[in-house]
């Protein structure tokens with residue numbers, strides 16, 4: 001059915017207004033994809049590695065290690081990329097290293113990339129934690145601050161200086177966290193010579209996961225033509241069975257360019273097309289993007305092919321970039337979260353990028369295993385606690401219909417000095433990087449700007465008002481939240497969010513051992529928050545540690561029985577409140593994960609419902625039963641997935 005013309009015009013105007021907001025973002029960060037005009041060379045595998053163990057960690061810079069092969073500077077070891085370096089060796093000094101480490105890899109660049117000067121060569125690092133400096137053949141090509149987002153540099157000119165096409169990439173990475181990094185940290189020097197040796201220092205952090213470091217995501221060398229598609233923004237909507245895809249394409253390297261945009265369905269049929277840098281594609285009989293377990297065909301993606309033609313006096317350029325597009329809407333009322341105008345209840349998990357040996361390094365077997373576990377569990381969503389996850393993971397979410405709350409690395413903002421302008425400006429910049437990278441993922445339905453900041457501190461009001469407003473300005477199509485743990489009456493950020501997200505650990509950090517207080521305390525908490533802010537609420541964390549295989553009944557803390565009974569008490573209240581304003585529950589945590597050493601952690605945090613090796617604890621079965629029941633209750637579960645699930 002076609003939309004009435006007036007409605008089409010109004011919607012198109014709204015979509016364009018939203019795209020205009022995207023103009024605040026300068027420059028694109030499209031995921032590198034191969035096409036008829038683009039090639040990608042992945043540089044994963046073995047790199048050489050050297051930690052700068054000098055007392056001030058500056059020897060590498062003082063001696064300019066980047067000017068020669070790293071092995072000529074001193075002893076090097078093998079290091080896999082992507083991976084955290086911490087757990088790769090038997091050396092405790094590497095595991096706990098703080099400061100600059102150096103990576104190097106040599107490669108041969110294909111001859112036609114060198115010969116053909118109309119090709120643009122780009123070096124891209126998926127993420128490296130935390131500060132990075134990059135050289136190609138000894139020439140500094142870029143540097144980047146921040147551990148969880150990609151950065152790139154054009155390197156064609158540098159590579160072409162050496163006609164043999166040999167190329168040495170050196171990346172120095174420093175994991176030091178300061179009061180102004182995100183997440184913040186602090187280096188403390190211990191000067192009492194009766195207790196600590198000369199030069200002894202520790203890295204203080206205010207978050208509960210190991211500060212893994214190194215090159216965590218793939219390093220790629222990819223090509224585009226000199227005139228190229230730099231960025232694409234899509235905003236989607238629908239009315240009846242007509243889908244609307246508003247798009248905006250920005251081009252670099254050409255003063256004028258012709259653009260053809262085609263939307264292709266899963267069968268390969270063109271369903272809409274348009275010309276020019278912006279427009280609205282209308283899709284008849286649209287297949288909407290639906291979350292997992294809400295539709296028989298979740299995660300439907302169209303392919304949007306953007307084809308650029310440009311010419312200068314010497315050459316003609318063709319660039320092709322294909323973006324997966326899911327057509328869906330997101331809206332929030334005072335009591336509901338709506339996806340495609342239908343109430344959506346988050347029954348999901350909080351995760352970490354964390355596993356044995358590779359730490360936070362991207363690992364395909366782990367990613368696929370985790371998605372199989374999410375589906376087994378009947379989870380329809382997760383939060384990227386406490387930092388942006390790999391793009392490859394978000395692509396999986398798009399394809400499988402797993403809904404994502406996309407969180408910035410704003411975790412552990414606890415020190416008043418981390419609320420100043422330097423920190424604030426960096427936080428705003430990181431939100432720009434995050435929105436730029438993730439704005440086109442249909443699975444991403446909400447931005448989370450921070451986790452459990454000290455939001456009762458006076459400067460938190462201005463700080464979070466500013467970060468939340470900026471995020472909303474960057475992307476008016478998605479709600480914005482931050483994750484609270486402090487008392488609702490004192491919480492400075494809560495007035496500005498669209499959805500209240502609450503973490504609490506009743507019968508664990510408060511009233512340990514007393515599961516009988518959970519229902520009363522949780523009920524009071526919810527009613528207070530909702531009465532004050534009239535917003536929907538997500539229980540964004542709850543849980544208890546369970547050391548796998550430890551059993552005591554009646555339950556005591558740290559046993560599998562205790563973890564189960566905590567969950568069951570929380571679930572009683574969730575069931576009362578979800579008919580009112582509770583719109584989701586996310587267990588803490590999907591899997592056990594590594595932390596710094598401390599008296600409350602037994603080789604890491606054990607609040608996983610799966611072990612770190614992804615084996616279920618007793619609580620996983622409780623949650624599986626519940627999530628499939630919840631999915632069934634929505635009445636939209638496709639027949640083939642009805643509980644008991646066939647997976």
Ligand code: BDP
Nearest residue numbers: 208451452485503541605607
């Ligand atoms: C929450 C934090 C999370 C911790 C969890 C815990 O948001 O990062 O891991 O507590 O203590 O408050 O297990």
